[in-house]
Amino acid sequence: MLDLKFIRDNIDAVRANIAERYMDADLDLVVRLADERTAAIKALEDQRRRRNEVAQAMKAKLGDAERQALIDEGKALKDAIAGLEARLSEVEIELKAAHARIPNMAHPDAPRGKEDKDNLEVKRVGEPTRFSFEPKDHVTLGAELDLLDFDTATRVTGTKFYYLKNQGVILELALTRYALDLLMAKGFMPFSTPDLAKTEILEGIGFNPRGAESNVYQLADEDLCLIGTAEITLGGYYSGRTFSKDELPLKLVGLSHCFRREAGASGQFSKGLYRVHQFTKAEMFIYCLPEDSGRYHEELRAIEEEIFSSLGLPFRVVDTCTGDLGAPAYRKWDLEAWMPGRNGGEWGEVTSTSNCTDYQARRLNVKYKDDDGKNQYVHMLNGTAIACSRAIVAILENYQEADGGVRMPPALVPYCGFDRINPK
RNA sequence: GGAGUGGUGUCCGAGCGGUUUAAGGAGGCGGUCUUGAAAACCGUUGUACCGAAAGGUACCGGGGGUUCGAAUCCCCCCUACUCCGCCA
Numbered sequence: 060m061l062d063l064k065f066i067r068d069n070i071d072a073v074r075a076n077i078a079e080r081y082m083d084a085d086l087d088l089v090v091r092l093a094d095e096r097t098a099a100i101k102a103l104e105d106q107r108r109r110r111n112e113v114a115q116a117m118k119a120k121l122g123d124a125e126r127q128a129l130i131d132e133g134k135a136l137k138d139a140i141a142g143l144e145a146r147l148s149e150v151e152i153e154l155k156a157a158h159a160r161i162p163n164m165a166h167p168d169a170p171r172g173k174e175d176k177d178n179l180e181v182k183r184v185g186e187p188t189r190f191s192f193e194p195k196d197h198v199t200l201g202a203e204l205d206l207l208d209f210d211t212a213t214r215v216t217g218t219k220f221y222y223l224k225n226q227g228v229i230l231e232l233a234l235t236r237y238a239l240d241l242l243m244a245k246g247f248m249p250f251s252t253p254d255l256a257k258t259e260i261l262e263g264i265g266f267n268p269r270g271a272e273s274n275v276y277q278l279a280d281e282d283l284c285l286i287g288t289a290e291i292t293l294g295g296y297y298s299g300r301t302f303s304k305d306e307l308p309l310k311l312v313g314l315s316h317c318f319r320r321e322a323g324a325s326g327q328f329s330k331g332l333y334r335v336h337q338f339t340k341a342e343m344f345i346y347c348l349p350e351d352s353g354r355y356h357e358e359l360r361a362i363e364e365e366i367f368s369s370l371g372l373p374f375r376v377v378d379t380c381t382g383d384l385g386a387p388a389y390r391k392w393d394l395e396a397w398m399p400g401r402n403g404g405e406w407g408e409v410t411s412t413s414n415c416t417d418y419q420a421r422r423l424n425v426k427y428k429d430d431d432g433k434n435q436y437v438h439m440l441n442g443t444a445i446a447c448s449r450a451i452v453a454i455l456e457n458y459q460e461a462d463g464g465v466r467m468p469p470a471l472v473p474y475c476g477f478d479r480i481n482p483k
Numbered sequence: 484g485g486a487g488u489g490g491u492g493u494c495c496g497a498g499c500g501g502u503u504u505a506a507g508g509a510g511g512c513g514g515u516c517u518u519g520a521a522a523a524c525c526g527u528u529g530u531a532c533c534g535a536a537a538g539g540u541a542c543c544g545g546g547g548g549u550u551c552g553a554a555u556c557c558c559c560c561c562u563a564c565u566c567c568g569c570c571a
Contacts, residue, residue: 103540434531
């Protein structure tokens with residue numbers, strides 16, 4: 060969330076930002092509730108101060124009449140305080156809800172626009188793969204090579220789930236280990252995280268688990284959600300923590316399953332691995348000083364480019380437009396790999412890296428002590444190292460050969476133990 | 484899951500209804516002394532919020548309750564440890 064003081068001092072900029080991001084946050088409500096909150100706190104603190112004075116006075120030796128007068132005043136204060144506390148608590152709940160809806164400010168250079176088609180292509184590596192034959196999509200390849208089984212998963216779990224089989228399993232393990240090795244060499248500390256997290260952590264990261272459009276699965280009878288990304292568990296890892304400056308930056312890479320409800324996402328792209336309810340992902344996460352976050356955002360993007368370049372997959376980089384940023388992000392880069400089987404050949408998002416500045420740190424209370432000994436919020440960034448499902452789409456579709464077999468990217472061969480998946 | 488014992492400031496640790504505005508110690512910082520250091524002594528030492536400031540309010544695992552007044556009493560929850568049960 061944004062700092063309330065910042066909101067008050069920059070109302071016009073915050074209002075313009077909300078509009079550019081096409082969010083329906085009620086800025087005026089936030090300001091009004093913030094004022095109400097301040098007034099309620101002042102009233103409450105006055106009464107509490109008086110209560111403390113009365114309690115202090117009771118310690119002295121007193122006549123019966125004096126004593127009774129103080130007790131009566133104390134009783135009256137008790138009621139008044141209870142009422143004020145109730146009012147304050149109501150206002151704070153409303154304020155918190157309204158405040159949480161206000162998105163982070165956007166980077167001045169982020170393209171202004173509403174939807175993903177307004178994203179700006181800034182770089183292209185490789186060119187769309189050409190074939191001397193009619194290429195198949197990954198669903199066909201996966202079935203023919205016995206790597207993917209959607210039909211059984213539909214019976215056992217429901218649509219948009221899948222089984223990986225045979226070399227498909229090894230390919231997933233190879234991808235995660237490849238990414239982990241590459242990141243560990245760059246100083247990232249590896250984690251295997253829980254696949255669930257408490258609602259409060261989800262909200263701190265900027266997810267809204269409640270509501271019909273929510274992409275989050277919630278557990279019945281428990282205050283727990285299935286995570287949609289290890290960003291949640293890695294960002295929650297240091298919630299409440301105050302770092303000393305020399306502990307930063309902190310670079311983590313976390314392996315987890317990711318769960319997404321994708322409610323209402325059925326339709327022409329519903330088939331296959333591209334949009335599924337569960338996948339495995341290695342996620343990068345950085346905690347750093349505010350002045351360094353721009354630089355580390357570039358580093359995350361460069362790592363994502365390195366991973367996809369080294370896998371020999373054609374991709375482009377887009378600068379995500381304001382309307383497509385999501386509430387916590389200040390700026391976001393997406394990598395889109397070429398997917399020959401998608402709609403007859405199309406770019407499809409395979410990674411995403413966001414600089415969330417202090418938006419998540421403020422709610423999760425992650426700080427550092429600055430040179431003056433004052434506590435300041437850290438900046439938090441995240442980025443996909445490898446999202447297995449989509450990486451597998453790209454590999455199967457780009458590396459397929461005329462006989463229906465699929466070569467493995469050379470970089471993965473040591474991790475797979477095979478260099479080709481041959482037709483049955 | 485059952486039984487028992489705990490959770491106090493940066494750390495250790497007292498306090499179990501009103502001289503606690505949280506004792507005492509350790510550590511940190513500043514100072515005195517010293518050629519320098521150690522020792523000794525003196526001072527200081529958290530977080531958030533309200534406020535222009537002075538200052539105030541809250542925080543003793545979390546939440547509720549009792550009371551004029553709660554770290555202290557009551558209830559619920561979380562958590563750690565020990566023992567038992569179950570289990571990959």
